Structures are given as C-alpha cells and as structure tokens.
Amino acid sequence: MDDIVRQALAKWPDVPSCTGWLLLDRRGNWRMRDEAAQAGGAAGTPIRHTALLAFINRNYEADESGQWFFQNGPQRVYVELAYTPWVVRLSADAGGALSLTDQAGGVFEPSAVYVDDEGGVLFVDRSAPPRVAVLHDHDLEVFSDHAQLADDGVSGAFFWRDGVALPLQAVRRADVAGRFGFVVSPATRA
Known part of the structure; x- marks a missing residue:
C-alpha cells in the first residue's frame, strides 16, 4: 500500500466504503461503473489512464472475508469481479x-x-x-x-x-x- 494512502487512512479513518463503482473484467481490465452502468448491469468504461491503473494495482488487496478492494486514499472501494480476483x-x-x-x-x-x-x-x-x-x-x-x-x-x-x-x-x-x-x-x- 502506498504511503500516501496510509497517511490518508490515519488522517480520515472513518470514511465510508463504496461498492459497485469498480469492476475487474474477465480480461484483467479495470472498469469504472457509473450509476447508469450499475443500474443496467453493464461492465462500465475501461480505465486507460496509466498512472491511475498503477495506483489501483499497488493498492489492491482483500479484506478478512475475501472481498477485494482498492484503497483509494481513505476510502475503500470494493471491487466487483467478473470472475476471479x-x-x-x-x-x-x-x-x-x-x-x-x-x-x-x-x-x-x-x-x-x-x-x-x-x-x-x-x-x-x-x-x-x-x-x-x-x-x-x-x-x-x-x-x-x-x-x-x-x-x-x-x-x-x-x-x-x-x-x-x-x-x-x-x-x-x-x-x-x-x-x-x-x-x-x-x-x-x-
């Protein structure tokens, strides 16, 4: 996990987490899912920004119950999986x-x-x-x-x-x- 993420967690420990906004598709692409994509069950828009992809990958892990997430600063963004993590x-x-x-x-x-x-x-x-x-x-x-x-x-x-x-x-x-x-x-x- 990035140092900047650890610092944000220490500063704001009670930021609510979210679900549904990030998907890992069957081909290993990260996809952003807005409300319309979530409501329609769509995969969402592929993320192409190189620095953002690297940040997601460095801060991607699982919690104790096997739910995978991306720690986005103080907010935990739980990941929808098209198949495996x-x-x-x-x-x-x-x-x-x-x-x-x-x-x-x-x-x-x-x-x-x-x-x-x-x-x-x-x-x-x-x-x-x-x-x-x-x-x-x-x-x-x-x-x-x-x-x-x-x-x-x-x-x-x-x-x-x-x-x-x-x-x-x-x-x-x-x-x-x-x-x-x-x-x-x-x-x-x-």
Whole structure:
C-alpha cells in the first residue's frame, strides 16, 4: 500500500466504503461503473489512464472475508469481479520458456491448474494465502500448446517450466469463489 494512502487512512479513518463503482473484467481490465452502468448491469468504461491503473494495482488487496478492494486514499472501494480476483497472461519466450503475469504486472508462479465446466483455465499460485487467477482467453492457444487434455476435456496435465507437469483438475465455475475464498460481488460496508 502506498504511503500516501496510509497517511490518508490515519488522517480520515472513518470514511465510508463504496461498492459497485469498480469492476475487474474477465480480461484483467479495470472498469469504472457509473450509476447508469450499475443500474443496467453493464461492465462500465475501461480505465486507460496509466498512472491511475498503477495506483489501483499497488493498492489492491482483500479484506478478512475475501472481498477485494482498492484503497483509494481513505476510502475503500470494493471491487466487483467478473470472475476471479486475478487475471493472468501466459506467454512463451523465443526459447519456449513459459511465464505467467497477473493484471498488475506481477509474476505468478503456478502450483495448481484447474479447468472449469465452461472451458476456463484457472491457475493457483504459490503465495500465502494462495491466489487464484483465470487465464486471459487470448492465451488459450499457448495453454493448449503446453497441455495434454484427456477426452473428458478437464483432466490431463499442463507442462510448466523445467519439466514440471501440473495435473489439470476439474472445477465447476459456480464453485470457484467459495472454493478459493473470495467474494464476487461485495456487500456495502461502512
């Protein structure tokens, strides 16, 4: 968390939080949702301002109940999640070495891989507590180049770096938030 945010929290500790105004979409884009977008269930307008995106990413975390938020100075802005709290991009360099990077630009080291019942690919990283991220849909081809799927379409193996094969595990999309301990649509908090 930025020092300026800590200072604002100390100066104004009782600023009410808000919900519904910020969404992390399925492709890792931050979206601003005005009242019309919220009322219509729309995703909102993508945020493109580089400095604002960096500020959001540096001050993005979860509370004790698994609700993700952006600490905007003294105000906690709870985030609506289109799927998971993290979205990762998978790439292979010229030598074929794979890397995963989250929407904030951080390295993501997988310890488990899941395939949901809608064809989404989820990675769980080695952090404590572990983070879960959905794979950006533009990277499904890279994933398939490094995976062997069984006939059931959800089991098999993903071949990571250094000969590490991570087994593919099945998960129902409807069960992902509960299984990995996050809240998709946070409640309003004071």
